[in-house]
Amino acid sequence: MDFNYDDNQRMLFDMVDRFLTDKHDLVKREALLKDPAAEAALWREMAELGLMGAAFPEEVGGFAGSSADSFVVMERFGRHLVTQPYLYTAVIGGRLLIEGLSGDARQDAIGPVIAGERQLALAAGSTHMLRSAEDTSFTAAADGAGWTISGRMPVVLNGDRADRLIVAARTSGSTGEREGVTLFLVDADAQGVSRRSFRMIDAFGAAEVVLENVAVGGENVLGPVDGGVALVELALDHGVAAVCAEAIGAMEYLIPATAEYTRTRIQYGAPLAKFQVLQHRMADMYIQTQTAKSMALVAAMSLDGDAVERQRMISAAKVQVARSGKYVGYQAVQLHGGMGVSEELDIGHHYIRLNVINQLFGDSSFHLARFGALARPVAA
């Protein structure tokens, strides 16, 4: 057993960290959010560093990485409060392309993603934070050799910047059924697609997406017709592992930042750090983070294994990370007092992101239920 990064992962870590230390902090992020051209330029630079393909195998043009390599990237993104959509483009979108296409079609679709020329978004068709696809409200009807898709989704994460939308649409059966949902690769500029952009509370971009009789060719179907739900589940499990890593990056930053703040903030003639109640609070933040980190690593290492074990570990990790992230974020803000709720400090922004992560890709009640349904006696 080994819970440490290997040499390649160390190198990836150092590279990402150096890059972000140089290019990304709260002030620069504020500027980026107002400047789409600067955001696009940063995205291209990240692709030039090889980030987009870091976790992809060589056979699809990646850099011989494994799914676990996304952990390294996302953990650093979490630390540096990055709002660039690696998660939606490379982790979730990339996974759907890898699993849903083959041969030249796959190469053609993934190449531009790795090159940083194309962004992706999953439009799973419902109002939840990407939990599943069986309740999509998009519908697609066969139309000769192709399909015609219609529907509306109010909040598509990264829908504002995506060049290609991966749309989950019902092709047979009825809402809630696992069978009958098909995934389509839709050009965001296609006739009949309209979008209105905005931001989420954590500053990530999103858009309302409306599809009106959008025609797509048969070659744009990802995976089996009527069999899209399992594919989305797999991709979202990759998403869970990624945000668990991101949360660890945030938590491992918040603890020393809070400790440092309490060492320097004087009230009642002494540093706040002298109050034992606050010391214990920080010790609890540490305890919470350690258990969460173990599970985030387990999640990353379970991605490519047995499907049931993957789902169990992903769900266990999500629940633990949510619990820990909620505690650590809350206390980091609390111990900073008024400064904690100010937008000038990164502390509050991390707290917001940790809370959004809790809602993404199935919240705790979803994952507790899934874990329970798959439960088996704890094996040795």
Place this chain on the structure above:
Amino acid sequence: MDLSIDDKVQALRQEIRAFFAKNLPPEFARKTLAGDKLTKEEHKQWHALLREKGWHVPLWPKEHGGPGWGPMERFIWEEESGMAGAPRLNHVSQDLLGPVLIEFGTPEQKAELLPRILSSEDWWCQGFSEPQAGSDLANLQMRAVRDGDDYIVTGTKLWTSYAHVANKIFCLVRTSTDGPKQAGISFLLIDMEQPGVTVSPIYTLGGMLSVNEVQIDEVRVPVTNLVGREGGAWDITKFLLGNERLMGAWIGVNMAFARQVRERLEQVGPDGRKRSENAVLAQRVAEVETDLVALRYTTYRVLADELSGKAPGPEVSVIKVRGGEIMQNLTELLMEMAEAEGMVHPLTMPHDGLPVVPFELEHMAQQFFDKRKLTIYGGSSEIQRNIIARRLLNV
């Protein structure tokens, strides 16, 4: 022991409800309940409506234009206002400064300033906290140096709520550095509309603008603006904070949130099933509902003791801590149940056609993150626990 509330108070509750049903503009209630903010003009409109009824300064005695309510009536007012989604008015002027002036002000101060609050001409803000004086309020540094009939005031106030819409500020200032820290602090009224006063906004989580930094640089303030005696601010401050001690329970507002939580739980979610079928969620909702019932009766218990003549003591710290935590839990549930539509940033939403997400959901995340302040300001939860430990447990 007896749980019933006397008939006179019940009748007042009914009267308040009927008044709100008839007079509270639905748009104001809708905004307040959805976590949106009213403009100053809208606040003034509501103030005028209340004024006709004589309920615009609910904490004030009759002789100064208030309804002359006792603690129970005031509490019922708070509950009903919160539940109805009635906007909380110019609260700092009416609920904080007004009673202070009535108790400690000179006849001239009362004659000049109370009518300006009654007419909503003056909007006051509270300048207590400073960069080096948060929890440790007595450490404040803003200096007021006597010069003839004036004080010359210099210093910085931090986290001043609504300074950006206020025209006046009451400050705790240091008039002496001798002796115990508390004894050198005075309570001073300062006009903000003059050179030397600079207000800079501080944005808080979710892009909210409610707090500010107020810099005061060599501003002359007449000695007649002193409330109470020089060096006597500590007792005034205790009186002022005591006046809102039961408000920290936020019973009415919490009940309005709980009602929304329950409604949303009984609705059908995007998966086509009632949310209440989710056992984990249903249990969390029931838990916070029972927490709220317990807080409500705890508040009533303190109130009943007060009515029977027992001075309320440090047990109000219990109420402050729980009131904030419960509101944080309720707003979290509201945000979670709103799912992706509740996670949007309301200040970034397009307004070029039909709304992207329903109005009632748009502010859910912003509202939740804004409530983070409840366990920090007005005596943090740690400070409240220190009070309980020291004053009630003698440890």
